[in-house]
Amino acid sequence: MANHVEMFINKEKSNINMGGKKVLIATLYSPEPVLLASNRLGPDRLVLLIDKEPNKEQEKALKVINDSLGRIIDVKAVKTDVYDIVEVTRKCVEIIDLQPKDDWISINITSGRKTKAIGLLFAAYARHDRVRKIAYNPEENKNSVVYLPKLSFKLTESQKKLLEAVANPKYAKLSLVELAEKIDTSRAMLYRNIDELRDMDLISTEDGLKLTDAGKIARL
Structure with missing residues (x-):
């Protein structure tokens, strides 16, 4: 897996010419959706949202991703609330705001709890001008990708x-x-x-x- 991921990431870097780095922000529970999204995007930086008190399944998933990708790209886990959508959104907005302005930010909301995924989605809406793609991998066909529309709070x-x-x-x-x-x-x-x-x-x-x-x- 690690060799395959490394080859894909190197290929992506050579084909896409951007001033900043590619950043993937994703919810995490099982590792497969995150690994698939990383394979497709080839990020330079991976930010994973985990629970404030992650269970064994989440810790195991984080270890799998670190073992597979950690020596190739920058992997960071950020703890957030689980059920308070406003707090999850606030934390995700902070994460987006911390990325350099030239970075190419993608969001993946496949893995993890629905409340956390919704919070990340709302953060993408709140920072729609910073986020390039919002992706979801359907459970019925995990190799396919559904790109969600970038909505925004258009306020006067x-x-x-x-x-x-x-x-x-x-x-x-x-x-x-x-x-x-x-x-x-x-x-x-x-x-x-x-x-x-x-x-x-x-x-x-x-x-x-x-x-x-x-x-x-x-x-x-």
Whole structure:
């Protein structure tokens, strides 16, 4: 396996001319999807998301990947939360932001828990301008690849300002009139943004203005 991987990676490096390095960020539980994705991409750097307290299966998978790829490329494991999607997304955004601007970033969400995969997917949406590909390998045919669309939170500047204000506890008790003044917008624009952000499920209005989990992610 190691020799095959090494040959593939060397071949990829010679065929693709890019200023930066190729980076693969992937969820991990079983090693096969990550090895397959690495074979296809030929990354220079591999970042694997594992649980804060990885079980034996995950530790075994990490060892297999380190033994197969660790002497060829830079392999790094990053521990994240398991079920808190907002925290997983925040950590993944940090990982993406740490990569040099010229790097070619790919995402693979095949392996690992679904909540962790969703968090990584949301991070790719939050940093859609940095991520080149989002891939998934179907369980029915693990040799095939499904490339997911790169979506994004397309917010206006006034919508972003409103999200920031809602997240700020100092503004929690302000009336809408006072809030409009604080963020320097008209009341009509404020009401419009509230309606639109609520329709996008980024804020809730049932008990005052509050960010939803999606709203927290959109701010990252």
